[in-house]
Amino acid sequence: MLNWNNAMKSKYLYFFLFLFIYCQTSRAQEKNSGNDSVKVYKKIEDYSKKSKFNKLVYRVFFKSKKNVAVSKKNARKRFFIKKTFDRNEGKIIREIIIETLDPFGYAVDNYKDEPGNAFERFGNKIHLRTKKWTIRNLLLFKKNEPLDSIVAKESERLIRRQRYVRSVIIKPIEIPNSQDSVDISVRVLDSWTLIPSGAVSGSKVRADLTERNFFGLGHEIETDYTKRFEDGKQAYDIHYTINNIKNTFIKTIFGYEKDLNDNITRSARIERPFFSPLTRLAGGVYLENRFYVDSLPDATGVFEDQVFKLQTQQYWIGHSFKIFEGKSEDFRTTNLVTTFGYKDVSYLKRPALLYDPSQFFASEKLYLATIGINNQKFYEDKYLFNFGIVEDVPYGQVYAITGGFQDKNNNRRAYLGGRFAYGDYFNFGYLGTNIEIGSFNNSGRSEETTLRIEANYFTNLLSIGSWRIRQFIQPTLVIGTHRAQIIKDRVTISDENGVSGFNNPLINGTKKLFTSFQTQTYLPGNWHGFHFSPFINMTLGILGDENNQFFNDKIYSIFSLGALINNDYLVFNSFQISFSFYPSIPFQGTNVFKTNTFKNNDLALPDFQIGEPTIVPYN
Numbered sequence: 280m281l282n283w284n285n286a287m288k289s290k291y292l293y294f295f296l297f298l299f300i301y302c303q304t305s306r307a308q309e310k311n312s313g314n315d316s317v318k319v320y321k322k323i324e325d326y327s328k329k330s331k332f333n334k335l336v337y338r339v340f341f342k343s344k345k346n347v348a349v350s351k352k353n354a355r356k357r358f359f360i361k362k363t364f365d366r367n368e369g370k371i372i373r374e375i376i377i378e379t380l381d382p383f384g385y386a387v388d389n390y391k392d393e394p395g396n397a398f399e400r401f402g403n404k405i406h407l408r409t410k411k412w413t414i415r416n417l418l419l420f421k422k423n424e425p426l427d428s429i430v431a432k433e434s435e436r437l438i439r440r441q442r443y444v445r446s447v448i449i450k451p452i453e454i455p456n457s458q459d460s461v462d463i464s465v466r467v468l469d470s471w472t473l474i475p476s477g478a479v480s481g482s483k484v485r486a487d488l489t490e491r492n493f494f495g496l497g498h499e500i501e502t503d504y505t506k507r508f509e510d511g512k513q514a515y516d517i518h519y520t521i522n523n524i525k526n527t528f529i530k531t532i533f534g535y536e537k538d539l540n541d542n543i544t545r546s547a548r549i550e551r552p553f554f555s556p557l558t559r560l561a562g563g564v565y566l567e568n569r570f571y572v573d574s575l576p577d578a579t580g581v582f583e584d585q586v587f588k589l590q591t592q593q594y595w596i597g598h599s600f601k602i603f604e605g606k607s608e609d610f611r612t613t614n615l616v617t618t619f620g621y622k623d624v625s626y627l628k629r630p631a632l633l634y635d636p637s638q639f640f641a642s643e644k645l646y647l648a649t650i651g652i653n654n655q656k657f658y659e660d661k662y663l664f665n666f667g668i669v670e671d672v673p674y675g676q677v678y679a680i681t682g683g684f685q686d687k688n689n690n691r692r693a694y695l696g697g698r699f700a701y702g703d704y705f706n707f708g709y710l711g712t713n714i715e716i717g718s719f720n721n722s723g724r725s726e727e728t729t730l731r732i733e734a735n736y737f738t739n740l741l742s743i744g745s746w747r748i749r750q751f752i753q754p755t756l757v758i759g760t761h762r763a764q765i766i767k768d769r770v771t772i773s774d775e776n777g778v779s780g781f782n783n784p785l786i787n788g789t790k791k792l793f794t795s796f797q798t799q800t801y802l803p804g805n806w807h808g809f810h811f812s813p814f815i816n817m818t819l820g821i822l823g824d825e826n827n828q829f830f831n832d833k834i835y836s837i838f839s840l841g842a843l844i845n846n847d848y849l850v851f852n853s854f855q856i857s858f859s860f861y862p863s864i865p866f867q868g869t870n871v872f873k874t875n876t877f878k879n880n881d882l883a884l885p886d887f888q889i890g891e892p893t894i895v896p897y898n
Contacts, residue, residue, distance in 0.1 A: 360450045369425050372460075373462050379469060381403035382403070387468045402471070413523075414465060426451065439669060444470060473488075474490075475487065482507060485504070487501075497522050498519070502517050533547050553888045553890060556612035559599050563595055569590075575765070588627040593622045595620035596619055615651075618890065618892050619648045642687070645683065648892055660672050673711075674887070675701075677701075677889060681698070697716055698715045699713075707739075708736060710735070716729065731758075734752075736751070737749050746803065747801040750798055769789060771784065771791075771898070778836070793820030798814060809846050810844070816837075816839040820834070821834055856874075
């Protein structure tokens with residue numbers, strides 16, 4: 280056994296010594312064309328194959344390139360653009376030529392396309408095109424800098440994720456008779472960004488208006504107005520977002536919400552996240568003032584309205600360190616990340632002790648720090664959450680530890696948590712997992728422990744005739760132990776947290792498991808720019824409490840049939856029609872039918888970034 284341990288230590292030492300030597304070699308040769316770092320990467324990969332141990336260590340940080348199936352046309356186009364980048368890598372950028380196109384009748388990859396009818400010309404005429412400097416502020420490269428294909432590719436992704444952009448192509452333009460300079464073309468196709476909507480029923484009227492690209496500045500305004508006929512009560516929900524301030528990628532959101540019960544929330548968030556694997560500095564500030572009324576039970580189970588008034592302040596800062604020298608994408612997207620956060624919650628009004636004997640709703644100060652290693656890159660895919668446009672699917676891994684302490688109720692508790700996340704494309708489709716566990720420690724006792732396991736899976740794009748199909752599966756497991764003895768410290772399967780339609784607070788537990796199965800189809804063709812994507816969804820959930828060994832035998836279920844309606848010009852905005860059947864809803868009845876209650880846009884993709892340090896969410 281001793282010999283085996285010594286052998287393992289030797290292999291471990293040799294591998295990292297080898298890695299260190301080659302990283303230093305690549306640093307010394309950094310002025311070369313970039314092929315040296317590729318050679319370093321190749322030698323490390325070759326060395327890793329010499330033993331099972333080396334393979335294991337290598338695979339923790341790096342993944343060999345693999346191709347996601349794309350159409351022949353798109354593959355050919357990307358091949359030519361990549362070859363152009365390869366030829367011009369390292370050349371000085373002379374000019375950056377930005378062209379923004381109106382949404383109707385144009386295409387980023389075809390200069391000959393133009394509006395073909397009066398409707399398209401009228402739509403373009405009343406559309407405010409994105410300002411060129413709005414797009415310039417999203418670029419990670421500048422004039423008079425060497426062309427870096429990874430930076431250009433990341434800039435293209437950052438532009439594509441904006442909700443006012445339909446598609447974008449960034450490519451080099453070679454300059455005749457120039458050996459050391461190149462121009463860059465940035466061609467952007469706008470989407471239609473002014474979205475009105477509303478609804479009228481026998482009890483109330485609702486009107487929404489959203490502008491995703493206010494005056495072409497990339498700013499976002501969301502307004503929601505509701506009026507109840509019975510008593511004339513009015514509700515407002517207004518948010519104004521500045522997505523990027525002068526190429527700093529600082530995002531600012533101001534919000535005001537007032538619901539029909541006169542609950543009010545005012546908030547402001549100023550944040551620069553780790554918006555890219557190449558980002559080095561991040562941080563943010565969040566301020567909130569909230570007043571609301573909610574009901575809590577006393578010891579006998581009788582509910583009574585309680586008044587809450589609180590103020591929240593959150594601050595955090597983070598730094599990302601590149602671990603490996605070299606210019607390959609694997610090296611440059613593998614980072615050591617450290618973040619520090621502070622949260623202050625002050626209750627100005629809170630429930631009486633009769634309804635909150637454990638003083639769960641109390642002022643607190645929370646100090647946290649996170650350290651971890653992450654690697655995140657992106658595949659380009661289509662037919663996921665939008666119809667036929669390029670979507671960026673993240674893949675990578677996260678290993679992180681969070682620690683700190685909380686001051687609450689004149690008591691200090693330590694906190695320790697950890698996170699592991701991994702996601703990638705496989706032969707059987709895409710699979711992403713996220714595992715988190717965290718707990719407070721109070722004088723040697725564990726308190727408010729949470730284990731959370733999530734997964735996201737979808738198949739490769741399948742075809743039946745001219746129809747395209749994907750199967751999505753999203754399970755979530757949440758287990759809480761040593762939770763506070765109050766109804767608000769329980770998990771639910773309400774609309775936001777599991778199975779749509781089960782909103783009664785009495786449907787709760789200390790642990791839950793729910794899984795959503797969705798078959799999403801994409802019909803060929805379109806009707807005046809509208810694409811129809813029928814879907815079938817089955818969501819199942821179970822709850823357990825302290826008295827169950829694991830879960831009870833009660834299954835909460837919903838079966839839905841509907842269609843997602845996308846429009847070529849709206850891109851990130853879609854309409855939905857759905858019909859849902861509930862075998863049983865506690866406190867409501869059995870065999871319940873509802874329309875438009877199910878939302879199929881909750882099948883979000885995982886994220887492999889490390890951001891603001893937080894405790895593991897228990898919801």
